[in-house]
Amino acid sequence: MQPVPILLAWSGGKDCLMALQRLLHDPRWQPVGLLTTVNRTYQRVAMHGTRHEVLLAQADALGLPLLEVMLDWPDGNEAYEEAHAKALAEARMRWPGLRHCAFGDLFLEDVRDYRVRQLGREGWRAVFPLWGEDTSVLARRFVGEGHRAALCCVDTQQLDASYCGRPFDNALLDGLPTGVDPCGERGEFHTLCHASPLFRQPLALRRGESTLRDGRFQYTDFLLSRDAV
Structure with a gap:
C-alpha cells in the first residue's frame, strides 16, 4: 500500500514538529510539504513572530518545501480563508491526489472543529496526529x-x-x-x-x-x- 501524501500546517514550533515526527514514523503517510501563514507586512509567522528567514531555514533543515499563505496586516478572517484556499489549490496542482493536511493541535475542540470545516469546504481532510495525548x-x-x-x-x-x-x-x-x-x-x-x-x-x-x-x-x-x- 502506497503512503498517502499529506501537508503539515507549520508554525515553526514544537507541536507541529512533533506532529511531523509522528507522520514520518507512520507508514500510512508521506509528508510532502509545510504550509505556513506569514504576515506579509512584517515578514513573520502569525502569532509566533518568527522571522521569515528563520522559517525558510527550518524548511531547509527539514528538507521539505514550504508553501506560504501570505497575508497583509490587518487582514481579517475572510481574507485568510481565501488565501488559504488558494494555497491548497496550488498544492493540489503540485501534488496530484493531495487532499490531507495535518495539524499539531492537542485538545482544543473549537480549533479542531474550525480546521475540519475549513478544509472540508475545499474537499480536504484534516489530520491530528497528536490529538488527545497527555x-x-x-x-x-x-x-x-x-x-x-x-x-x-x-x-x-x-x-x-x-x-x-x-x-x-x-x-x-x-x-x-x-x-x-x-x-x-x-x-x-x-x-x-x-x-x-x-x-x-x-x-x-x-x-x-x-x-x-x-x-x-x-x-x-x-x-x-x-x-x-
Whole structure:
C-alpha cells in the first residue's frame, strides 16, 4: 500500500514538529510539504513572530518545501480563508491526489472543529496526529528526544513575561505555574524549534530584543547568526 501524501500546517514550533515526527514514523503517510501563514507586512509567522528567514531555514533543515499563505496586516478572517484556499489549490496542482493536511493541535475542540470545516469546504481532510495525548508526556518526550526550542511569545495574562526567550527544557517545565499547560495549548506561550533529530543541521540563532505588543504579548526575536560556522 502506497503512503498517502499529506501537508503539515507549520508554525515553526514544537507541536507541529512533533506532529511531523509522528507522520514520518507512520507508514500510512508521506509528508510532502509545510504550509505556513506569514504576515506579509512584517515578514513573520502569525502569532509566533518568527522571522521569515528563520522559517525558510527550518524548511531547509527539514528538507521539505514550504508553501506560504501570505497575508497583509490587518487582514481579517475572510481574507485568510481565501488565501488559504488558494494555497491548497496550488498544492493540489503540485501534488496530484493531495487532499490531507495535518495539524499539531492537542485538545482544543473549537480549533479542531474550525480546521475540519475549513478544509472540508475545499474537499480536504484534516489530520491530528497528536490529538488527545497527555501534554505533560508530550512535552517531556520532546525534550528527551533531543529536540530544542525556545519560547518566542508569551501571553502575559497567562504566564510571566520573564519566560519569553527561555529554552523549552525540563527546568522550564518544572517551574511552570499550576494551570499552565506544559505545551502551551491554551495560548500561554509559543515556541521556535532550532534543533532536532529531524533537522539536517541545527539552526544557528542569536537572541535579539524582547518586546511587549498590544499590551499583552511578550515577543523575543531570534535571528539567524550569519557568522556561525
